[in-house]
Amino acid sequence: MSSGARILDGIAIAASIKAEVGAEVKALAAKGIVPGLAVILVGHVPASEIYVRSKVKTCGELGIFSEMLTPPETITTEEMLALVAELNVREDIDGILIQLPLPKHVDTRRLLEAVSPDKDVDGFHPINAGRLQSGQPGLAPCTPAGILEILKRSNLPIAGQNAVVVGRSDIVGKPAAMMLLNASATVTICHSKTKDLAKITREADLLVAAIGQPGFVTAEMVKPGATLIDVGINRVTDAAEVEGFFPGDAGRVATFAKRGSVVVGDIHPAAFALSGAYTPVPGGVGALTIAMLMANTVTAAKLRRGLPVK
Template sequence: MDEIKRTPAILDGVAIAAQIKAEVAAEVQALSARGITPGLAVILVGEEPASQIYVRTKVKTCGELGIFSEMITPPESITTDEMLALVACLNAREDIDGVLIQLPLPKHVDTKRLLEAVAPDKDVDGFHPVNVGRLQSGQPGLAPCTPAGILEILRRSGLPVAGQNAVVVGRSDIVGKPTGVMLLNASATVTVCHSKTVDLGRFTREADLLVAAIGRPGFITAEMVKPGATLIDVGINRITDAAEVEEFFPGDPARAAAFAKRGSVVVGDIHPDAFAVSGAYTPVPGGVGALTIAMLMQNTVAAAKLRRGISLGSK
């Protein structure tokens, strides 16, 4: 008897992000009734266009959910010491619950010193060593937004994590490492691979759950995927070459039209051909990326609660 071929499930990050934002708005309303307005300060150095768009989206989302926000825009010439003084000022302000430093910073600024200067209880990016340690030991705290979003996609989609063979491709401090830790905390069996892994396909083909966060367009091919696996694609790679667009999206009129209009399209770290092999996958765009800002909003509310001794489970 022939095996029935199932259509992979598309994990809609936009819809899940909308659910989370609605929950955050309700929490903000409940806090407001107690005289508390969560506050987020975003520091954007210089005039990098992509960062400007991203920060404006964060500020706009704060307004939609009832969170107070303040955008601070120092010039690109700002020094590390001046940035440290700015962070210290924000750490001391009672109306600010979260401090976010938009990355990347100019090369002359010491990024690690600045991230460590943010008070751990206001570190809504989850990058401070104290919060990294809390995550590692399974304690409540502020977790990095993208990894937290990945776990929310899996949980809200009813996909199993406990007991699953999970492979994370990528070892960055922002995504790869914390995703591995969060999956391990959720009782998955975790392997973290990277650009120096020998015979990468040997590991990815055994993955029930595969997270690609290596920053290379279409790096994970269909031959590297276990049939029926859940694929979480963190990559957002902009391609501007017509031949590459045809390679990744052959016969796709929507992508061709988008390329003709904008001169570029985005592709993830997983080759689109691989999705047909999977049991479920996150699209690019519309997958993991949609969750990052929603989780930032959730972290800001969590910080407001933790700083006032309010249980995260209460309103």
């Protein structure tokens, strides 16, 4: 790994954000306000259960009230809508989070749009997407918000930079592009139909990879000295692939031997050596998602009460 490449430590940045959120929660408590988050977890999806427990635990650490609702796998869309409607009118709940994925028979889009935009701490509601596009205060999706925090807190330039976002999902790609545009970057969005993708990515001062394919962005696609933001979290279970991504990396080989898989981002590890700065996987962007959810819950509590938001 090149000594010139700076590792952007998502874990340390997330800890700073959580400390700030904790201080804000204390300040609100002095005014008799306790931010509240409701998390709906349908059925038993082990990965979702681990993630939700982590969210609830973080709420407890920061002094945010949390309530976990665990309806059965058999719940209907109508029953879920009734549950969301109840949470929408509760004064003690500032944020509502529906853990995805939902069972196939449940209409996910209807449910996400049923959440009050003022309590939509995931930032998925079309009204919040519109607020983001028009630069109004609102609730932005947690992962893109985390990307912006990494860049700002690492004192990396955004204004005037050529930013390329690879991936156009509603959850990461589009909102990340909009936030970078709002921060005065010149933004290009690329996707599976983009022609001569490598030519475009090589022009990027700031490259965000959110396409969901392990090692998709290779060293040949990167401009030397660029900032690389890797949103991907892909599990690789093939020994030959692991060796291809991490040649001679004893640590990764040991992890693979123990767990049968290793995590790889959307950027090939060999590309990081060319960068000026990069987010590692794990320990980069993913580390900020829960911290930004906590920040959104406090923002929602303030916005709902007409209090100023920094």
